Amino acid sequence: MIYLIGFMGSGKSTIAGKLSDELNLPYIEMDKAIEEKEKMPISDMFAQFGETYFRKCETHLLKSINEESVVSTGGGVILKEENQDYLSTGTVVFLRASWNTIVSRLQNDQDRPLWKGDLTEKQAIFAVRQPIYESLAHQIIDVDNKSPEEIVNEIMARLKK
Numbered sequence: 001m002i003y004l005i006g007f008m009g010s011g012k013s014t015i016a017g018k019l020s021d022e023l024n025l026p027y028i029e030m031d032k033a034i035e036e037k038e039k040m041p042i043s044d045m046f047a048q049f050g051e052t053y054f055r056k057c058e059t060h061l062l063k064s065i066n067e068e069s070v071v072s073t074g075g076g077v078i079l080k081e082e083n084q085d086y087l088s089t090g091t092v093v094f095l096r097a098s099w100n101t102i103v104s105r106l107q108n109d110q111d112r113p114l115w116k117g118d119l120t121e122k123q124a125i126f127a128v129r130q131p132i133y134e135s136l137a138h139q140i141i142d143v144d145n146k147s148p149e150e151i152v153n154e155i156m157a158r159l160k161k
């Protein structure tokens with residue numbers, strides 16, 4: 001199993017489909033699978049049932065993926081120790097974007113429930129998560145100023161080593 005991890009906006013969803021084509025593996029977008037199962041957008045799920053409910057769905061889905069796939073996770077999947085242990089059984093690829101890249105990509109984003117409020121709060125979440133992504137990663141790919149194709153090529157080269 002290949003798990004793409006990284007902060008919101010690092011490009012997990014953009015890269016996973018292209019990477020799965022290269023590897024000839026199915027592609028699973030966790031956020032989309034949760035939305036389909038729960039029949040509502042993630043932002044509504046947060047608003048109606050809270051983040052804890054979303055996190056339960058996320059863990060349940062993570063553990064239910066059996067077929068070898070490229071998995072695009074949500075940025076917060078690394079928060080639970082239970083999930084960390086599970087991710088570690090596969091190949092974990094961290095898409096590492098700088099804070100400036102994240103801000104420039106998400107400045108107009110309205111969909112992500114945790115991308116709201118002032119920038120200082122969001123940067124605090126980024127600072128907490130960054131070392132967790134790094135510690136879980138089998139491969140770290142710096143993504144700033146690279147096209148999706150360059151990033152996929154870099155991942156492919158690393159996976160062949």
Ligand SMILES: Nc1ncnc2c1ncn2[C@@H]1O[C@H](COP(=O)(O)OP(=O)(O)O)[C@@H](O)[C@H]1O
Nearest residue numbers: 007008009010011012013014015105146147148
């Ligand atoms: N390598 C890249 N270069 C430029 N823009 C990118 C790149 N990867 C992703 N993006 C853009 O950044 C935004 C967030 O990407 P997305 O794949 O949804 O990230 P994630 O799933 O990690 O939150 C999207 O608008 C996407 O088009």
Ligand SMILES: O=C(O)C1=C[C@@H](OP(=O)(O)O)[C@@H](O)[C@H](O)C1
Nearest residue numbers: 007008009031074075076112113
């Ligand atoms: O960082 C997070 O906690 C989240 C990231 C989102 O996915 P992306 O990383 O694809 O934006 C989504 O799972 C949810 O809104 C929570």
Ligand SMILES: [Mg+2]
Nearest residue numbers: 012013031073
């Ligand atoms: Mg995504």
